[in-house]
Amino acid sequence: MKKLKLKGALLALLLCASAMAQNDGIPVDKLSRLRGIGGDAAQFDKQSKLQYDQMLNEAHKKDAVATDSNPQLIRLRAIAKRIIPFTARWNADAAKWDWQVNLLRSDTVNAFCMPGGRIAFYNGILTKLNLTDDEVAMVMGHEIAHALREHAREQAGKNTVTQVGARVLGAIGSAYFGVDPRLGDAAAGAVSQGLALKFSRNDETEADLVGMDLAARAGFDPRAGIALWEKMGAINKNQPISFLSTHPAGKDRIREMNANMHLVLPVFARAKGLDPDKLPPYRSIALPKS
Template identity: 60%
Template sequence: MNTFTRIVALLSLSACAGLAPAQQPQPQTEADGIAVKPLSKWRNLQDRQQVDQQAQSQYAALLGEARQKGALVPASHPQVLRLRGIARRLIPYASRWNADAAQWQWEVNLLNSSQVNAFCMPGGRIAFFSGILTTLKLTDDEVAVVMGHEIAHALREHGREQAAKSNVTALGTKLLGAGAAALFGVDPRITGTVADMAAKGLSLHYSRGDEREADLVGLDLAARAGFDPRAGVVLWQKMGALNKSAPPAFLSTHPSGADRIDEMNKHMGEVLPVYARSKGVSAAQLPPYRSSAMAGN
């Protein structure tokens, strides 16, 4: 059974790799910062207008429900003003990563919830949950890194890309499972189960890759807007302290906190000069980053 599982998984990987559209290198537009890569051509397999309409409808429904329950924080609240001010600084740099962002109708809202979460839907529809601000005691720099990360998912069209990959992967693994059943005389129910497991494993891999890209794009956005990218490291140290029972990285749609911190540190030399330039100094002249301790510490 183990040998057969490996065979089907390898066949699935090969088939899906063969279906993946080729990506052409794109020259970087600036000499520093995170290099801009082409948007994944996978996303073209999902209708953009349909995705945008769904996002708009879902976001409106969420705000409507929150308003009914008294959970939509008023626009005059200091935390809403804070979030929108940070967004105004990040948004001008969004089109570097996706030219369509210049036409988006950006929205930023705050929901009164203990959840430690935030998101940005296609079209620039941003929402923060109050729990992420209060539980982690985020500085403006850390808020900018979180917001930049979530904006990056929308800019790089990860949701659209992921939906296309999942559809193709599911179809490919089912076809390979059926073929393997016929070739090896194995019960189709077994190969179907293995195919489903392979598809889920591939989807997790894609999601972790998207998270890593969003981390780096978020740091770049924050740095260009004048926020300290070193806040990303501190942010994930805080998240790590909060999520000590998180699942292993290979079973999660998110890389582990330690992996994320390592990756950020590897690229800090690319984004720190961008931040320093926004402050009119060199990277060597920057003072150490200062954060707020988590609540309860």
């Protein structure tokens, strides 16, 4: 009887620990209802697959797609393999996605993940930034987060709502003040564009935090995100002003990451079997000499 009680207590502790592991890290918010206004999920996935396949076909014609034996592609797929098991925490549908990872030969400093888990990296982001595995995981986690949080559908829904609302306000303003309706339409367009920029910046911030959470659960150091954006800032001196950009300024991203670092460092430490209070400092790799 005592053995049964001991086993029951141990099981309860394991279940409790599992629940705590799910509830730590960056808090999971519900997906935006505006996604429904933005379009049907199945249609978005179908369109995404079509665009991704077309992109690969065009790249293949230029011999710009890395083969399966490419060391950098092998590296990317290994990192993705560690991250993907944790994606369902942020979107249950991700467990059914047909995940793909490809590497394109281009100097472009970019990467993306389309709806449905279709990932692509450009050589440029790996070579020009001299990324460590932890930094690659931060880029990949960020891009995957856009797909998981369905930002494309959400953004389409937000744009629809703001455009309709702005047109209504423009029409009312034109009628009330007796001005040319075309001026009202122009003002409405400016308001709509400004709101769309803000929505995009919010999406980028969410993707940064979700990406940190995904990377940490997969055993990648979330402090790599700080190093990543310091490198980005070093090679992108002429970045646009944050208020007028769809992307937050690098310093704003770093501030948000640091403000939430206490939530993800324990997750990373647990994944690595380390004491969160005794983590060694993160070490990046310097940018290549120009």
